[in-house]
Structures are given as structure tokens and as C-alpha cells.
Amino acid sequence: MWTKICGMTNLDDAAHAAACGADAVGFVLHPKSKRFLPGRAAAAIARALPSSVAKVAVVVDLPEAELLALHQLGAFTFFQLHGAETPEVAARLAAAGLAIIKALGCPLSADTVTRWASAAGPERFLLDRASPDHGGTGQAVDWDEAACLVPALGRPVILAGGLTPENVVRAAQTVQPSGLDVCSGVEAAPGRKDRAKVEAFLHLCRRLP
Numbered sequence: 001m002w003t004k005i006c007g008m009t010n011l012d013d014a015a016h017a018a019a020c021g022a023d024a025v026g027f028v029l030h031p032k033s034k035r036f037l038p039g040r041a042a043a044a045i046a047r048a049l050p051s052s053v054a055k056v057a058v059v060v061d062l063p064e065a066e067l068l069a070l071h072q073l074g075a076f077t078f079f080q081l082h083g084a085e086t087p088e089v090a091a092r093l094a095a096a097g098l099a100i101i102k103a104l105g106c107p108l109s110a111d112t113v114t115r116w117a118s119a120a121g122p123e124r125f126l127l128d129r130a131s132p133d134h135g136g137t138g139q140a141v142d143w144d145e146a147a148c149l150v151p152a153l154g155r156p157v158i159l160a161g162g163l164t165p166e167n168v169v170r171a172a173q174t175v176q177p178s179g180l181d182v183c184s185g186v187e188a189a190p191g192r193k194d195r196a197k198v199e200a201f202l203h204l205c206r207r208l209p
Contacts, residue, residue, distance in 0.1 A: 001172065001178075001179065001180060001205050001206075001208045001209075002023045002024070002156075002158070002178060002179030002180070003021070003022050003023050003024070003179065003180050003181075003182075003201075003202060003205045004022065004023065004024040004025065004026055004054075004056060004158065004179065004180070004181040004182070005017040005022045005024075005025050005026070005182060005183075005186065005193070005198060005201075005202075006025070006026030006028070006056070006058065006160075006181055006182065006183040007026060007027075007028055007033075007035035007183040007184070007187070007190075007191060008025050008026060008027050008035075008037075008042075008045065008193075009035055009037055009191040009192070010045070010191075010192075011045050011048055013192065013193040013198075014045050014046075014048075014049055015048070015049060016193070016195055016198065017193070017198055017202075018049050018050055018052075018053040020198055020199050020202045021202050021206060022053065022198075022202060023053065023054060023179075024053060024054035024055070024056050024077070024078070025046075025049065025053060025054075025055060025056070026056040026057075026058050026080065026181070026183070027042035027045070027046065027055070027056065027057055027058065027076075028058045029042060029057050029058060029059050029062070029070070030058065030059060030060040030082070032060075034190035034191060035183070035190060035191045039057070039069075039070050039073065040073070042057065042075070042076075043070075043073045043075035043076070044075075046075040046076060047075050054077040054078060055075060055076050055077050055078075056076065056077065056078045056079075056080050056101065057070060057076040057078070057079050057080065058080040058082050059079060059080065059081060059082065059083070060082050060083035061083035061084055061085065062083075064089065064092065064093065067079060067093060067098065068093075068096060068098075071096070071097065071098050077099060078099045078100070078101050078123075078124075079093065079098050079099065079100055079101070080100075080101040080102075080103055080126065081093075081100060081101070081102050081103060081122075082103040082126075082128075085102070087115055087116060087118075087119035087120070087121060089121075090102055090119055090120075090121025090122050091119065091120040091121040092121075093121060094120065094121040094122070094123075095121075099123050100121050100122045100123055100124075101122065101123065101124045101125070101126055101158070102116065102119075102121070102122040102124075102125055102126070103125075103126040103127075103128050103160075104116065104125055104126070104127055104128070104149075105128055105129065105130030105131065106127055106128065106129060106130055106141040106142060106145055106146065106149075106161075107130065107142065107145055108145075108149065113149065113152050113153065116153065117152060117153050117154050117155075122155065123155065123156070124155060124156040124157070124158060124178070124179070125153050125155055125156070125157050125158070126157070126158040126159075126160055126181060127141055127146050127149060127157060127158070127159055127160060127161070127177075128141065128160040128161045128181075129141050129161040129162070139161060139162045140161050140162030140163070140167070140171070141159070141160075141161045141162075143171055143174040143175050144174070146159060146174075146175045146177070147174055147175045147176060150175060150176055150177060150178075156178035156179065157175075157177045157178055157179075158177060158178065158179035158180065158181050159171060159172070159175050159177040159179070159180055159181065160180075160181035160182070160183075162185065163180060163181070163182045163185050163201075164182070164185035164186070164197075164201070165185070165186070165197055165200040165201045165204060168180060168182070168201060168204055168205065169204055169207075169208065172205075172208050173208075180205055182201055185197070185201070186198045186201050
């Protein structure tokens with residue numbers, strides 16, 4: 001099970017997650033977020049982490065030119081598009097060499113599923129609870145809906161939204177995703193991780209099939 005600890009704001013928390021076995025850490029490059037980091041600050045932390053850990057830049061409707069500039073920093077493994085980006089934008093970015101994770105806000109219409117399932121750009125999808133500003137809500141998606149979306153989207157699906165050490169096993173067993181993404185569920189405060197919760201979450205994820 002691929003695991004991502006998101007919302008990193010400092011090297012200590014990111015290095016701890018990596019040492020505990022996280023497959024990826026995420027940095028929120030969206031100024032409206034409580035966990036916002038400027039791109040260069042996030043890149044500096046990313047470069048200090050082991051190469052075995054994926055570094056994910058989470059962006060919301062960032063202009064393509066700015067995304068390409070971030071890509072040129074050479075610090076990020078994936079770019080997670082968490083806004084209203086279209087399949088056409090994702091395809092252009094992928095063609096330019098960016099590895100794309102597209103976040104989709106649940107519930108999803110059948111038309112949205114069809115459009116993204118046939119899109120050329122994303123390598124993976126991430127399912128989160130829909131919100132007006134496209135930010136993370138810390139609330140769970142409908143796991144039964146998510147379970148139906150996993151095969152329908154036709155690519156690896158990461159489950160996010162309201163996950164905690166207390167519910168992650170049940171969520172994974174219900175949805176059967178390829179990956180799990182947690183942020184507020186392992187925090188002591190916005191942007192500051194609770195080390196015991198991070199360790200517990202990753203321990204449980206390692207025991208999943």
C-alpha cells in the first residue's frame with residue numbers, strides 16, 4: 001500500500017515520516033492553505049529527504065508557466081493538481097514531463113468520471129471530499145462510492161479525506177485503493193505532525209495487503 005503524509009511544513013516532520021516508511025510526503029503550495037509553503041521552501045525540504053521518498057507538490061489552479069518553473073527546480077516527483085484543472089491541462093503538463101496526480105472531489109458525476117478515465121495526463125488519481133475552494137476538508141469521502149470509482153477510473157487511485165489511525169484499516173478494506181493519503185488525521189496542529197499518530201498510521205498501512 002502506497003502511503004503519503006501530506007501538509008509538510010518543516011524538515012523534521014518530513015524526515016520523520018520518511019524514516020517511518022512513508023512512500024511520499026506532500027507540500028501544499030496553495031497560499032490559502034493553513035499548511036502553505038512557497039515552492040522554493042518546499043523544494044529545499046524535498047532535496048534534503050532520501051531519494052527513495054516521493055515528493056509531491058500540491059497545487060490549486062496554478063498557471064501552467066508557474067508549474068513548469070516549479071518542475072525546473074528538479075525537487076518534486078509528482079505534481080498533485082487539486083483544483084479545477086481540466087484533462088487538457090493535465091495532458092499538456094504530462095507531455096512536458098511532469099508526473100501528474102489529479103485530485104477529484106467526491107461525489108463525482110458520471111460525466112466527470114468518464115472524462116478523466118479517458119484523459120491522457122494523470123498517472124494516478126486521488127479521491128478527496130469536494131470543497132468550494134478545492135482544499136482538503138479533513139472529512140471522509142463516501143467509501144462505498146470510492147470503491148466503485150477505483151475500477152471505473154482505470155488507474156491507480158489514492159484515497160484521502162478524513163483518514164486517521166482509527167479508521168484507515170476499515171477505509172482501505174472497503175475501498176481497496178492503491179494508496180492512502182493523510183494530513184490532518186496525523187497532526188498535533190495545522191502544519192505540525194503528531195509523531196505518534198504518524199507512526200501508528202504507517203504501521204497500520206504496512207500491515208495492509
